[in-house]
Amino acid sequence: MLSQAELKGIYVPVVTPFLPDGELDLVSYERYVKHLLEFEIDGLVVGGTTGESPTISWEEVVELVSITRDALGARSVPIVVGTGTNSTADTVRRTEMAGRIGADAALVVTPYYSRPSEAGILEHYRRASRTGVPVIAYEIPSRTGIRLSAETMRAILELDGVIGLKDSSGSLTLLQELGSFATKPVLCGDDALLYDMLRLGASGGISASANVCTRNFIEVCRQAAAGNYPAASRVFDGLRPLIDDLFREPNPAPLKWLLARQDLLAADAVRLPMSQITSALQQRLSRYLVE
Numbered sequence: 001m002l003s004q005a006e007l008k009g010i011y012v013p014v015v016t017p018f019l020p021d022g023e024l025d026l027v028s029y030e031r032y033v034k035h036l037l038e039f040e041i042d043g044l045v046v047g048g049t050t051g052e053s054p055t056i057s058w059e060e061v062v063e064l065v066s067i068t069r070d071a072l073g074a075r076s077v078p079i080v081v082g083t084g085t086n087s088t089a090d091t092v093r094r095t096e097m098a099g100r101i102g103a104d105a106a107l108v109v110t111p112y113y114s115r116p117s118e119a120g121i122l123e124h125y126r127r128a129s130r131t132g133v134p135v136i137a138y139e140i141p142s143r144t145g146i147r148l149s150a151e152t153m154r155a156i157l158e159l160d161g162v163i164g165l166k167d168s169s170g171s172l173t174l175l176q177e178l179g180s181f182a183t184k185p186v187l188c189g190d191d192a193l194l195y196d197m198l199r200l201g202a203s204g205g206i207s208a209s210a211n212v213c214t215r216n217f218i219e220v221c222r223q224a225a226a227g228n229y230p231a232a233s234r235v236f237d238g239l240r241p242l243i244d245d246l247f248r249e250p251n252p253a254p255l256k257w258l259l260a261r262q263d264l265l266a267a268d269a270v271r272l273p274m275s276q277i278t279s280a281l282q283q284r285l286s287r288y289l290v291e
């Protein structure tokens, strides 16, 4: 199981490859995960936003985790599994099941859509944190429709089974407000803010863009961890255009297009209501294929 101390560096959220007919493409998945493991990444996230969690079934998550574990072999790269839904009972059940299939931690998003009270959300996290599977809280107001107060986030982080936070709040405010109360590690979940968040004390990032230029993302984190911010900033500046382009249309469609063009995936298929990227964006992204 993942400890607080290990929650640092670059965690790569994997895409879920599909064949053109929408079926899971496990052959591509194995090839792609093995490719990612050639880099010194700090962890993998299966079934996150980038993995199209809203349209993959739990049975498919189980298959993906099983292939990930086989690809890892003896390597100890933590596997984090997205288990959060907007039902507490379902989240607890998925988190427990994730533990049974070998997840080292669970990524639990703030419950979305039903707009519960902060007290209800705290209780949601309390229940998930009692499963015995380390929980990483995931705050992403642009997707959930709720922006948690720093006070509630602090209370969530104080729960024993919660080992840290993925902060996709879209600004530096939460991290600043948590300040020294953020006694647990915070991972940046908003790729464009990675450098700024590291500067403010984040311990790393869960970055979809790190599927591409993986080595450079790792370098940004390493330089920042060593306190060498000018070097981290220089490397990160080189990544900004890629990050901007990958988020010009809904994630992970642009990323899947690039991975397919790199022959890591057989197709750039996404499941509806996600759709493939426009030809204008394809043209923009083509410039990253020369690497």
Ligand SMILES: O=C(O)C1=N[C@H](C(=O)O)C[C@H](O)C1
Residues within 6 Å of the ligand: 013, 045, 048, 049, 050, 051, 140, 168, 189, 190, 191, 206, 207, 208, 209, 251
């Ligand atoms: O899959 C994730 O986890 C991530 N989700 C964010 C999003 O698309 O909302 C982006 C981040 O890079 C990773």
